[in-house]
Amino acid sequence: MTLAFRTTSATPIEAPALLRTMPDDGFSALQAIGTVARFARNATIFSDGDDADYSYRLISGTVRLCKLMSDGRRQIAEFVAAGDFFGLEWLDTHAFTAEALTDVVAIRYSRSRLDRLGQERGDVQKGLLTLLSRDLWAAQNHLVMLGRQTAKERVVSFLLALAERAGNSGMLDIPMSRQDIADYLGLTIETVCRTISDLKRQRLIDVPNRTQIALRNLEKLRDIAEGDL
């Protein structure tokens, strides 16, 4: 009983929200080996270079995965939402730092038990391959954004991706700070602020407060993200 995935996304830039969960068959097998872990806002869940002893699935809250340069420059690779797995790793050490953006509840899986389960159950291991494939797919879109998009395109793409995750509701919750957004987009906080203010001035979005943004003109915003100014 293998559950089929539907990938009918026409646009290569956005992730279908459904794709972020584990295939159902593999997932149920995982329940047996996970334990609950809680982290306070701003806690470090694991650090870049740590032994990759545990992987996680996020139940509630938001997590950021980031890398730091020696002089303090920071790049956020991904924001993890409820339902997502993170820290899945088949090398010896974690490739990035995971930090709780809010208070967080997650399920923790030990690497060794995950390995053993994988050896016993091909469907579980295949599910893990699918999860990694998705992460890689996301990272590659992120590369295009950082390498080839303008500041405005990046900010709009980011908002549209959040909307996609949230199920395209008009009002978006923004759990991360402006600095976090800047570090995800490879910009400065000032550029992020100014770009958001521009979009507000053009009536493309509303910003009632720091943690909420409403998209008022999806069509125009999609054009901007694609580069049609």
Next chain:
Amino acid sequence: MTLAFRTTSATPIEAPALLRTMPDDGFSALQAIGTVARFARNATIFSDGDDADYSYRLISGTVRLCKLMSDGRRQIAEFVAAGDFFGLEWLDTHAFTAEALTDVVAIRYSRSRLDRLGQERGDVQKGLLTLLSRDLWAAQNHLVMLGRQTAKERVVSFLLALAERAGNSGMLDIPMSRQDIADYLGLTIETVCRTISDLKRQRLIDVPNRTQIALRNLEKLRDIAEGDL
């Protein structure tokens, strides 16, 4: 056209490529299901969005993995060297386009046979997880480069990474064009050229011709890559 692939210890794959190969147990099992495929310089091996029916392991030559935006902007995600796998995919479609940078010989594995083998042999599937983990690890370092490094840091990091792959020999072979390098680094061709010329002027590298660069001062170059100007 499809010849059986057999490998003895006399594979034409160099030692430095070892780090990027499949763990040995899993690798030998793969030999049974691969067939040889050849591609001419500039040929497209598969395209972004194609059904992910095949994965590959590169035997000789170089391949670039890239994504195109609708208006022609291009981002290269990775350069594939001999020994590397590429196009490993557990979603329905390929996430990027693979193009032959030179004439290329590769082993092609059908997705369905790879899947079947994976279900039968846990060690093979685990090897595939390791390969994907490495790709993800590489992509995340690439994100830092594109998001947070200056042009000079990017070019130097790129040269050092090439040196690493080549086993730290003094003289590097540069199989890709300046435009390819620019598209990998998220820069323009002019910036790449100017940066290389600067390094030459500072006696940090020699550039006898377009396809070769010699690193003259690894220590200083490493400092530059880290941001210590």
Next chain:
DNA sequence: CGTTGCTTTGATGCCCGTCAATGATTGTGG
């Protein structure tokens, strides 16, 4: 209410992109 941390806006400058021209190398046909 004052403090603290985050956000927003303004002024200025520089890195890198754009546009343009020249040089170098490779490939092709006479």
Next chain:
DNA sequence: CCACAATCATTGACGGGCATCAAAGCAACG
């Protein structure tokens, strides 16, 4: 083998987009 074209690489001039530096606004907290 040379002439010519085509492609790629390099260098220069210039401008813009984004970073940097600085200050003011705003919300949460004791």
